[in-house]
Amino acid sequence: MLQIKPILVALKRHKAGTLLIALQIALTLAIVCNALFIIQQRLDRIARPTGLDETNLLTIQNRWVGVDDEKTGSLVRADVQAIRELPGVEDAISINSYPLRGGGWLTGVRTNPDAKKSETHTTQYFVDDHALATMGVKLVAGRNFRSDEITEIDPKAVVSAPQIIVTKTLADKLFPDGSALGKVVYVDDGTQPSTIIGIVERLGGPWNSTWSDTFLDNAVLEPYQLTGGGTSYMIRSKPGQLAAVTRSVPEALYKLNRMRVIPSERGVRTYDVVRSQAYKSDRGMAILMGVVCLVLLGITAAGIVGLTSFWVGQRRKQIGVRRALGATQRDILSYFLTENLLIGIGGVVVGALLAIGMNLWLVTQFEMARLSLLYVLAGVVALLLLGQGAVLAPAMRASRVPPVEATRSV
Amino acid sequence: MMFAYYFQLGLRSLRKNPLLTALMVMAIGCGVAASMTTYSVFRATSNNPIPGKSSQLYVPLIDNWGPEDAAQNKGEPPDAMSYTDAMALMRDHRARRQTALYPVAPSVIPADASMLPVRESSYAVYADAFPMFDVPFLYGGGWQASDDAAHAPVVVIGRALNDKLFRGVNSVGREINLDGRNYRITGVMDTWDPQPLFFDPVNTSGFGDPVQLFIPFTRAIDLKMATNGNNNCNKHSGEGWDAWIRSDCVWIEYWAELPSVAEANAFRQYLHGYAAEQQRSGRFTWAPNVRLYDVPQWLEHEKVVPQEAKVSLLVSLGFLLICLVNTVGLLLAKFMRRAPEIGVRRALGASRKEIYAQFLIEAGTVGLVGGVVGLLLTGVGVFGVTLVFDPDIARLATLNGSLIALTLLVAVLATVLAAFYPTWRAAQVQPAWQLKSN
Numbered sequence: 001m002l003q004i005k006p007i008l009v010a011l012k013r014h015k016a017g018t019l020l021i022a023l024q025i026a027l028t029l030a031i032v033c034n035a036l037f038i039i040q041q042r043l044d045r046i047a048r049p050t051g052l053d054e055t056n057l058l059t060i061q062n063r064w065v066g067v068d069d070e071k072t073g074s075l076v077r078a079d080v081q082a083i084r085e086l087p088g089v090e091d092a093i094s095i096n097s098y099p100l101r102g103g104g105w106l107t108g109v110r111t112n113p114d115a116k117k118s119e120t121h122t123t124q125y126f127v128d129d130h131a132l133a134t135m136g137v138k139l140v141a142g143r144n145f146r147s148d149e150i151t152e153i154d155p156k157a158v159v160s161a162p163q164i165i166v167t168k169t170l171a172d173k174l175f176p177d178g179s180a181l182g183k184v185v186y187v188d189d190g191t192q193p194s195t196i197i198g199i200v201e202r203l204g205g206p207w208n209s210t211w212s213d214t215f216l217d218n219a220v221l222e223p224y225q226l227t228g229g230g231t232s233y234m235i236r237s238k239p240g241q242l243a244a245v246t247r248s249v250p251e252a253l254y255k256l257n258r259m260r261v262i263p264s265e266r267g268v269r270t271y272d273v274v275r276s277q278a279y280k281s282d283r284g285m286a287i288l289m290g291v292v293c294l295v296l297l298g299i300t301a302a303g304i305v306g307l308t309s310f311w312v313g314q315r316r317k318q319i320g321v322r323r324a325l326g327a328t329q330r331d332i333l334s335y336f337l338t339e340n341l342l343i344g345i346g347g348v349v350v351g352a353l354l355a356i357g358m359n360l361w362l363v364t365q366f367e368m369a370r371l372s373l374l375y376v377l378a379g380v381v382a383l384l385l386l387g388q389g390a391v392l393a394p395a396m397r398a399s400r401v402p403p404v405e406a407t408r409s410v
Numbered sequence: 411m412m413f414a415y416y417f418q419l420g421l422r423s424l425r426k427n428p429l430l431t432a433l434m435v436m437a438i439g440c441g442v443a444a445s446m447t448t449y450s451v452f453r454a455t456s457n458n459p460i461p462g463k464s465s466q467l468y469v470p471l472i473d474n475w476g477p478e479d480a481a482q483n484k485g486e487p488p489d490a491m492s493y494t495d496a497m498a499l500m501r502d503h504r505a506r507r508q509t510a511l512y513p514v515a516p517s518v519i520p521a522d523a524s525m526l527p528v529r530e531s532s533y534a535v536y537a538d539a540f541p542m543f544d545v546p547f548l549y550g551g552g553w554q555a556s557d558d559a560a561h562a563p564v565v566v567i568g569r570a571l572n573d574k575l576f577r578g579v580n581s582v583g584r585e586i587n588l589d590g591r592n593y594r595i596t597g598v599m600d601t602w603d604p605q606p607l608f609f610d611p612v613n614t615s616g617f618g619d620p621v622q623l624f625i626p627f628t629r630a631i632d633l634k635m636a637t638n639g640n641n642n643c644n645k646h647s648g649e650g651w652d653a654w655i656r657s658d659c660v661w662i663e664y665w666a667e668l669p670s671v672a673e674a675n676a677f678r679q680y681l682h683g684y685a686a687e688q689q690r691s692g693r694f695t696w697a698p699n700v701r702l703y704d705v706p707q708w709l710e711h712e713k714v715v716p717q718e719a720k721v722s723l724l725v726s727l728g729f730l731l732i733c734l735v736n737t738v739g740l741l742l743a744k745f746m747r748r749a750p751e752i753g754v755r756r757a758l759g760a761s762r763k764e765i766y767a768q769f770l771i772e773a774g775t776v777g778l779v780g781g782v783v784g785l786l787l788t789g790v791g792v793f794g795v796t797l798v799f800d801p802d803i804a805r806l807a808t809l810n811g812s813l814i815a816l817t818l819l820v821a822v823l824a825t826v827l828a829a830f831y832p833t834w835r836a837a838q839v840q841p842a843w844q845l846k847s848n
Contacts, residue, residue, distance in 0.1 A: 016742060016831070016835070017739060017742060017743075020735060020738055020739040020742070021739065023735050024732055024735045024736055024739065027728065027731060027732045027735060028732055030728070031725060031728045031729065031732065034725070035725060038721070063515065063517065063529060065517040065519060065527040065589060065590075066517070066519065066589045066590035069634075069636065116478075154649070154650070156647060156649065156650065156651070156653070156654050157649040157650065159646070188646065189645045189646045191646070228636070229515060229636065230515070254526070258526065258527075259519075259527065260527070261517050261526075261527050261528065261529045263529065280797075280798075280800070281716075281718055281798060281799060281800065283797075284718075284797040284798030284799065285718055285721075285722070285798055287797055287798070288722055288797070288798050289725070292444065292725055292726070292729055295440050295444075295729075296729060296732060299436070299437045299440060299441075299732065299733060299736055300732065300736065302433045302436075302437070302736070303433070303437070303735075303736035303739050303740060305433075306429075306430055306433050306739065306740045306743055307739045307740070307742075307743050309743070310742075310743030310744075310746070310747060313747065314746075362721070362724075365720075366717050366720065366721060
């Protein structure tokens with residue numbers, strides 16, 4: 001049975017060591033909880049779907065050289081035509097931006113044109129009738145654009161189109177009763193009515209930082225092809241042909257017209273690359289926090305081993321006496337385990353408060369969410385187990401101290 | 411003399427408890443390495459890019475959108491200017507020097523027809539920008555105010571571009587072809603890469619490739635070069651270039667050089683007066699809402715230091731703290747295990763002060779070894795920074811002389827600090843009691 005009182009008395013004689021272990025456990029808990037929470041948040045971000053069928057997808061950034069912005073329309077049409085005809089290419093479009101590209105159009109949407117404020121924000125993608133097939137986005141209601149609805153337009157003259165396709169998230173936001181199809185909404189400054197002719201299951205915005213989180217899955221597809229200095233191409237290859245298409249498309253484009261710049265960095269990217277570059281810092285942060293957690297737990301465990309070993313060495317004589325007076329090896333083992341558990345409990349209580357305090361402070365300083373108590377609970381259990389694990393080896397050694405030790409050099 | 415002896419004792423004692431020593435050295439090494447790695451990123455991103463003039467260069471902001479839009483941004487005016495306001499400020503010419511600027515995207519068409527066109531980071535600026543921003547020149551210099559007035563086809567290029575196009579020779583006076591039009595080179599910049607890119611954090615998030623091309627603002631406007639950065643509008647600008655230019659869309663960064671506090675105050679007054687004038691004329695229907703930020707304030711306002719840099723620095727400082735608590739415990743164990751030895755030394759006449767000296771120096775030795783380990787780990791860490799941060803930012807985090815010195819210093823100082831309590835305990839050892847019990 002546990003003898004808590006003598007342990008407490010003994011701990012009083014080792015105030016400094018006790019406090020140091022407890023403090024270390026408390027600080028470790030505070031940091032590990034918050035680090036785990038950061039890791040979870042980042043992994044959640046990375047796992048967010050874009051709505052695209054991301055396999056077999058290629059993106060190209062193109063910028064025209066020495067052409068007036070208004071006169072690029074026919075060049076883009078020629079490019080898209082040429083890409084679609086290449087072997088290995090399933091379909092292709094010219095678009096102003098795409099999910100996770102970073103940088104795109106952002107505007108307000110409202111259902112009532114007289115409302116002063118828009119109801120939510122959305123990104124706008126300017127596409128043609130091949131967009132859904134190229135992106136691999138699923139239409140869940142209504143219809144796609146028809147080719148005769150596509151018009152060419154100067155980006156500075158864009159007013160929302162008479163027919164638009166929206167994402168389900170946006171449709172549900174604007175019409176919570178699910179009746180969005182066929183309804184009229186006002187995109188932009190609210191002068192031009194647009195009828196929702198189709199709803200797609202999901203399509204993410206071009207951004208991936210926290211400021212866009214509240215409207216991430218809001219997107220409007222408009223049947224426009226923008227003129228202007230630059231454009232993005234999205235290309236869907238036939239299965240297994242992505243690598244070949246990644247080489248053949250830029251070659252074909254330069255052959256068609258040399259007066260263009262496809263940047264050497266980020267100019268030609270498969271969607272896998274787009275995704276990994278977009279979430280690079282999130283993934284890196286998760287790795288960094290993971291490494292910090294592991295090393296921290298290792299160091300805390302090592303500290304406990306070190307200090308407990310010292311105590312065991314100091315108390316060999318007392319242990320010998322106890323053994324001589326009839327304590328079993330098991331009693332000695334449970335003494336040290338209980339001692340560690342008591343210190344650990346003291347540490348985790350303080351640590352839990354610290355963890356919550358640290359999170360509250362982080363919330364005020366950075367755009368961070370509240371720490372879920374589940375993490376604190378998991379951290380508490382992990383640290384108590386870590387303490388017990390760390391103390392096991394020195395405690396075993398203590399339990400093997402022979403009773404004869406009591407008689408030595410008194 | 412005694413220092414060398416204690417240092418030797420320290421080294422010997424390190425070898426005596428190899429496990430405990432290894433634990434301490436690793437703890438200090440890891441703690442210091444984590445802090446220094448994240449600090450190197452923090453230092454790079456919170457760097458003062460133009461130390462000599464950071465309190466003389468100012469960004470004025472004017473609220474041309476009104477309180478409803480400002481309310482969405484904590485009452486702050488838009489962080490860029492409309493063409494209307496930027497031109498009014500340029501005309502009034504109230505600062506010692508001033509420039510409006512915006513990123514443009516011309517393509518350089520090499521004379522060599524076998525080379526493909528290239529794009530470089532480019533800005534449209536006024537002549538004042540070069541002396542204002544302390545741009546260093548390898549050959550020639552910036553263009554003159556008269557070139558601004560004449561909307562002249564002149565250009566300043568960067569050293570890297572000069573190397574690419576002219577194999578590094580003095581190209582001043584020669585011409586380059588941008589988007590099919592010829593520009594005369596007035597100067598070749600020496601390597602100039604202020605980090606953060608203070609004059610345009612709005613469009614670059616503060617870090618990016620060095621600028622390789624400057625063309626006159628007035629020329630860029632003539633050629634209807636659209637901004638290559640953000641264009642924010644609170645309402646529809648209307649169709650075409652002319653409507654856009656006249657609209658309240660914001661896309662221009664404005665900089666003023668105001669060498670003294672008095673001049674800065676006068677300029678602030680002037681800004682206020684300008685906004686009040688716009689209100690009187692009916693263009694603004696709200697009271698003046700203007701700002702004037704110097705470089706550090708501006709970088710802070712634009713949140714140039716990435717959130718990752720701050721959070722990871724904080725976490726690693728916490729990490730270092732835990733490593734130190736750990737070291738205090740281990741040192742305590744290590745020192746107290748030698749209570750008999752201390753007792754003998756004290757009995758033989760060593761004073762408390764000498765015990766202090768011996769053990770603090772021993773701790774310093776542990777710290778130094780920990781620092782060396784930390785240095786190796788920091789090297790690995792700085793290499794690993796590319797995992798977490800943008801390549802543009804990661805390239806700034808380097809293990810240079812000052813970081814090496816700082817790593818060792820922090821390691822030794824932190825360990826000595828951690829050793830104070832264990833040393834105090836060691837010095838309290840009663841010689842008589844120790845001798846008796848052995």
